[in-house]
Amino acid sequence: MGAPETPRLTVDVIVPDERGRVLLIRRKRPPFEGRWALPGGFVDVGETVESAAVREVREETGLEVELVRLVGVYSEPDRDPRGHNVSVTYLARATGGELAAADDASEARFMDPAAVELAFDHAAIVEDALRLLERR
Template sequence: MTRKYKSPSLTVDGIVEIDGKIVLITRKNEPYKDFWAFPGGFVDYGESTECAVLRELFEETNLKTKIKGLLGVYSDPNRDPRGHTVSVVYVLEYIDGLLKSGDDAKEAGLFKIEDIKQLNLAFDHKRIFEDYLKKYK
């Protein structure tokens, strides 16, 4: 079936808190190369957003996680300079693994909430972080 209209791309992002600190990665590629961001990425065709966020988190951070809840859906057409993306953002619980960067992540780190407030985050991740604080802190 051929579509005659354009659709946004579907992405996921995950927020993981470990011992009061939040996991962030630096992006290896443009857009926002070298900016800190929540781990995440594109949903593969045939993949659920739930499976995608667990896969992306593991690929970028080496952490095994499980979903605690849905933070929200972020759909501003201008959130990604590559084109219209819609991100489903989950709050995840750490299960196992040693934090290290992989795949599209240049670095991976744990940050205190106060320190994240001072960072310039990629995409609309500052807004996502603020929503996380309102809902979970």
């Protein structure tokens, strides 16, 4: 017997700036090719979700980040058209690096997330993260 099929683990990261904008990437590949999304991706075997979150932001945007807090876990089975992917999401702050799109991103910039239609369930994730920031 093979291993049971389980959801795949992903991370998404919300990096706000001092003007209330959020770091977004334009997706280079399907699904949602050409749409704006949060930086993130799949967790590698042997990697913590925290390490994956920092790595994905660096790979896609060139920025170094420090994770501030957990926003939540998003596990709706139909949230990703590729299959059942569960995302652990973090709020982070930029600590260095040079903003430049790379890897799965064709563009990377700080934007008003309400001004664009975000891929996946990223609009709800951003809303949850910004609500947490308001409570500080």
